[in-house]
Amino acid sequence: MSDTPRPTLPGRPWRQRLADGLTYLALLVGGLAVAFPFYWMIATSLKTHEETMRVPPTLYPLAPTLANYAKVWEAAPFARYFANTVGVALCVTLGVLITSSLAAHAFARIRFSGSQAIFVALLATLMIPFEVILIPDYILITRLHWEDTYLALIVPWMASVFGVFLMRQFFLGIPTELWESAALDGCGHLTYLFRIALPLARPGLSVVAIVTFLGSWNALLWPLVVVTRRPEIRPIQLGLAVFTTEFGVYSHLIMTAAVLTILPVVVLFLLAQRQFVESIARTGVKG
Amino acid sequence: MRNRVLRDHATAYLLLLPTLLLVGVFHLFAIFYAFYISLHKWSILKESYLGLANYAALITDPEFRQALVVTVWYVIGTVPVGLAIALGVAVTLFRPIRARGFFRTLFFLPYVTSLVAAAAVWEWMYNPDYGVINLLLTRAGLPPLRWLLEPTGVFRLALDPIGIALPEWAAGPSLALVSIIIMSIWSGLGFNVIVYLAGLGSIPRELQEAARVDGASEWQVFRRITFPLLSPTTFFLVVIAVIRAFQAFNQIYVMSPNDPTTRTLTMFIFQEFYASSRVGYGAAAAMALFVILLILTVAQMRYGQEKVHYE
Numbered sequence: 001m002s003d004t005p006r007p008t009l010p011g012r013p014w015r016q017r018l019a020d021g022l023t024y025l026a027l028l029v030g031g032l033a034v035a036f037p038f039y040w041m042i043a044t045s046l047k048t049h050e051e052t053m054r055v056p057p058t059l060y061p062l063a064p065t066l067a068n069y070a071k072v073w074e075a076a077p078f079a080r081y082f083a084n085t086v087g088v089a090l091c092v093t094l095g096v097l098i099t100s101s102l103a104a105h106a107f108a109r110i111r112f113s114g115s116q117a118i119f120v121a122l123l124a125t126l127m128i129p130f131e132v133i134l135i136p137d138y139i140l141i142t143r144l145h146w147e148d149t150y151l152a153l154i155v156p157w158m159a160s161v162f163g164v165f166l167m168r169q170f171f172l173g174i175p176t177e178l179w180e181s182a183a184l185d186g187c188g189h190l191t192y193l194f195r196i197a198l199p200l201a202r203p204g205l206s207v208v209a210i211v212t213f214l215g216s217w218n219a220l221l222w223p224l225v226v227v228t229r230r231p232e233i234r235p236i237q238l239g240l241a242v243f244t245t246e247f248g249v250y251s252h253l254i255m256t257a258a259v260l261t262i263l264p265v266v267v268l269f270l271l272a273q274r275q276f277v278e279s280i281a282r283t284g285v286k287g
Numbered sequence: 288m289r290n291r292v293l294r295d296h297a298t299a300y301l302l303l304l305p306t307l308l309l310v311g312v313f314h315l316f317a318i319f320y321a322f323y324i325s326l327h328k329w330s331i332l333k334e335s336y337l338g339l340a341n342y343a344a345l346i347t348d349p350e351f352r353q354a355l356v357v358t359v360w361y362v363i364g365t366v367p368v369g370l371a372i373a374l375g376v377a378v379t380l381f382r383p384i385r386a387r388g389f390f391r392t393l394f395f396l397p398y399v400t401s402l403v404a405a406a407a408v409w410e411w412m413y414n415p416d417y418g419v420i421n422l423l424l425t426r427a428g429l430p431p432l433r434w435l436l437e438p439t440g441v442f443r444l445a446l447d448p449i450g451i452a453l454p455e456w457a458a459g460p461s462l463a464l465v466s467i468i469i470m471s472i473w474s475g476l477g478f479n480v481i482v483y484l485a486g487l488g489s490i491p492r493e494l495q496e497a498a499r500v501d502g503a504s505e506w507q508v509f510r511r512i513t514f515p516l517l518s519p520t521t522f523f524l525v526v527i528a529v530i531r532a533f534q535a536f537n538q539i540y541v542m543s544p545n546d547p548t549t550r551t552l553t554m555f556i557f558q559e560f561y562a563s564s565r566v567g568y569g570a571a572a573a574m575a576l577f578v579i580l581l582i583l584t585v586a587q588m589r590y591g592q593e594k595v596h597y598e
Binding site for chain 2: 019020023024026027030031033034035037038040041044052053054055056057059098099100102103105106110111112113115118121122125127128129130131132133134135136137138139140155156157158159161164189214217218220221224225237240241244251254255257258259261262265266269270273276277280281
């Protein structure tokens, strides 16, 4: 949107100016309050342990040092946690994209009995809070002997009703003629899906991918329950949560670990802001 | 022709198979299984059938009741206050100002930040001795507080200094819970702002301009035109925010794992299941949460159909 000022009504420019001034003041104060935790996280990560224990605390690091970053890297296997999370999040995201696209195509372009009923049943599962399925799903995982494996972190979440719903909307937006003429030319469902429908539904794919990836990256409760005995398969959030308990008083190290944890997502967000904001405004889903 | 229909059915169900299998097992079957578990004495393994005894025990369990009260305070604290702040920010950002994109990004940033990392930072800021919040309070001439470590109700804390001693039932949510609520509002703000901005963008400008030409003040324009026309957006956000508030876990787990005044229903379920291995009892509490949410959501939908103004 443009930055052109709103036309002011004659006779009240001073009110306009006052309103603008107050607006900027409010935004500045609000913005500072919102940004402050990020500043404090970074500032603390650059302090020494002695400096974090000063009363009253220092508002900025007196002698900024990056030493904490090296220390954190040694104190806990964060590289491993990162690799685990990236691997898990990529598998989950790829899985959701594939399963959702297949199912969405069936709902959008094939007439079959039970289509309506199944679709409604799927949508109804969106009402189930995660805490309710946590216990039965954990027991299912133990029956499958999947506890403390990557399978437990990945497989249950490789399908997403939200993904199916969204991709179906996008597929319905593609003119039917495209599918009809493709079918006349002897083009099968999968060929149509991968050659024609998915390239046209790319915005939908990116919404589903961003929301799924973010949810998987930030998940804590499920990993906390299914990964208990093998620290080497912990995803990053669980690694960070454990680190905060183990290193309780070493706030400089905890803040350093927190900076490391959010850095990849923040960088990704700043690079692809528009897609992030639109995806999330559209969905309201967070893991 | 018949062949074609058969083939279409086969194809459709084949395409649906992965989704149906996963959602069917880990969501649909899971909810019936949760109910089955809740009918049993079940610690690590199934022990004996109890019927509805777990539910009966829940009703008389003071800890469960406290968890309900804490959850209600948490919802009251995060939803109306959080949405009011978000609406204010959105209306401000909607004005034709400079650096709008910058502020939008800034307000959204907490939302993409993991709750675990954010909670760790807030816990550190709330630290009574080394925390920056008490530093700012004392600089401003106010008394320092114990924040996450303060189990006393905020109403009692506020009225004690002027000599009014409130009874226990009127003490209000603990300062520890309010501290978590403040952090949660910060964390969810960006999402609410973005959705409100989208809502504001869909309101026809002509109505507001016409009212201004007729001499209506900015407040009147907001009160009589903008806010009523935003009601579908507000409604959507309230429904989502209530569901989310009932399910909040990560920040509470990190910031205040063992304080009963901050133990919400979700924490209660988690602790029964995880720490105490009372799986059947935890499942019963989870079913209770499900029923409460279901009733609330249906009630909101009903109310929405009557009151929400759609164009």
